[in-house]
Amino acid sequence: MLPYFDPDYEYFNQRINPPRVCIDNSTCSDCTLVKVDSMNKNGILLEVVQVLSDLDLAISxxxxxxxxxxxxxxxxxxxxxGQKVTDEKTIQHIEKALGPDSNLLLGGEKEGSSSPGRSVGMHSIGDHNAIELKGSDRTGLLSEVFAVLAELGCNVLAAEAWTHRTRVACVVYVNDAASGQAIDDESKLSRIEQRLQHVLRGHTGVGDDDDGCRPVAHTNFSAGSNTHVDRRLHQLMHADVDADLDGAVSGAAASSGGEDEEDRPEISVEHCEEKDYSVVNVKCRDRSKLLFDIVFTLTDMEYVVSHASVSSDGTYGMQELFIRRKDGCTLEKDEAESLIKCLEAAISRRVTEGFTLELCGRDRVGFVSDVTRVLREHGLTVTRAGVTTVGEQAINVFYVRDASGQPVDMKTIEGLRVQIGQTVMLNVRSVPSSAAAAVAAKAPGQRRQTASGAGALSKVSFFSIGNLLAKLRA
Structure with missing residues (x-):
């Protein structure tokens, strides 16, 4: 007979040594220090970085x-x-999310993120279904997806979409337009899935398993309601594209809008014999959420970060990470090559150039469908998208380029503004190219802003659903 084991004993040491977080605004003159001490567990670094990233805090x-x-x-x-974190609500959120009252150690991974509004189960948008989509990208694809949802009586509450290397991944939150509740009719869910599969396959009609190739179309009603949105999008992109190592570099350059060779991340993996670590060195254009994307990739590939040093010179971010596999072993040569490719992809996914279109209007069924249809009619390709609903307002943010991958002509923007009409507020911002951003980063008066860790590409930051919802709930 096996001896009795109290299940609470597993967390006993964590209870007597709870996580501690200190917010220090006195040590440094130009930044806030966030100090976190706690018992160690697998994945804890990602959870800490995730909390800071979800609050749009730049890590220098x-x-x-x-x-x-x-x-x-x-x-x-x-x-x-680019200033110190002095907002009391933000400080309180960090202390609550990472301090002794958090779920950072007591089953935090199982219960989902403690960060506001960044999980698939976003309680702030009510009862809903989460739909995951991935497939080959093309001009007008998102317009077709949202048109199908509107036609089938689905109200889009929120959505996020990423494109990379001619592929697209999207998470959409919908409910039934008539009842305002989650769709529980199995026949309707099946019909929605079939229609979306047809749209994702496009004019080629290629199925998921044709020729034994990787899937070109995938639709899934997400069962896991606590998955962090950015994590899930990374996972969809990683499983669908990054495992395909052949031609990854050329694909990345082709889909990034003409990424220069000098803009590609410099990544190396070496072996530290003295301490028996694999050492990952990364140097690339600094930007928002860079550390999150790198730590996520390592964690999801089941590597453990034991030590790391992160810094920024205002234009470039440098990271040195000492890692091992979960079993305590260092990386083999083929593992190192695979990791480098996956890190390159994870870093380049968020780098977007062109124009940002921010649209705000009264929410209604089909609003997102109508907006994306207008973008398609003007020959614009959506490279990133964030959609949410706050009260009666629909807020949509799109990164767009023209169909040839070049920046959008201002005449097109003006035509877009006219067609959308006066009932929708439209704000247009230009995202600087890599070269222009680098020059701006070195310009007088810009140094402090870029040295903050947001980097040259983050002066026009990507729309954060979580940040918006957190402010509204405050």
């Missing part, structure tokens, strides 16, 4: 150590304006 420096049973991190952060 970080010192990370988690060898043995203890986890100690120091992050230098600033807000979106």
């Amino acid at each position: 420096k970080a010192y990370i150590t988690s060898d043995g049973g203890w986890f100690m991190d120091v992050f230098h952060v600033v807000n979106k304006q």
Whole structure:
């Protein structure tokens, strides 16, 4: 007979040594220090970085150590304006999300993110279904997807879409337009899935398993309601594209709108014999959420970060990460090559150039469908998208380029403004090219802003559903 084992004993040490977080605004003159100490567990670094990233805090420096049973991190952060974090509500959220009252150690991974509004089960948008989509990208694809949903009586509450290397991944939250509740009719769910599959396959009619190739179309009603949105989009992109290592570099350049060779991340993996680590070195254009994307990739590939140093010179971000596999072993040569390709893809996914279109109007069924149809009619390709509903207002943000991958002509923008009409507020912002951003980063008066860690590409930051919803709930 096996001896009795109290299930609460597993967390006993964590209860007597709860996580501690300190927000320090006095040590540094130009940034806030966030210090986190806690018992160590697998994935804890990603959860901490996720909380900071979801609040749109730029990380300019970080010192990370988690060898043995203890986890100690120091992050230098600033807000979106490049200033110290002094907002009391933001500070309280960090303390609650990472402090002794958080679920950082007590089953945090199982219960989902503690960050506001960034999980598939966003309670703020009510009862809903989460739909995951991935497939080959083409001009007008999102317009067709949203048109199908509107036609089938689905109200789009929120959505996020990424494109990369001619592929697209999207998570859409819908409910029944008539009842305002989640769709529970199995026949209707099946009909929606079939129609979306048809749209994703496009004019080629290629199925998911034709010729034994990777799937070109995938639709799934997500069962896991606590998956972080950015994590899930990375996973969809990773499983569909990044495992395909052949031609990854050329594909990345082709879909990034003409990415220069010098703009490609410099990534190397070496072996540290003295401490028996694999050392990952990354140097690339600095930008918002860079550390999150790198840490996510390592965590999802089941590597453990034991030590790390992160810094930024204002234009480039440098990261040195000492890692091992979960079993304590260092990486083999073929593993290192695969990791480099996957990190390159994860870093380049968020780099977007062109124009940002921010649209706000009264919410109604088919609003997103109508907006994306107008974009398609003007020959615009959506490279990134964020959609949400707050009260009676629909807020849509799109990164767009023309069909040839070039920046959008201002005449097109003006024609777009006329066709959308006076009932929808439209704000247009230009995202600087990599070269222009680099020059701006070195210009007088810009140094502090870029040195904050947001980097040259983040002066026009991507729309954050979580940040907006957190402010509205405050």
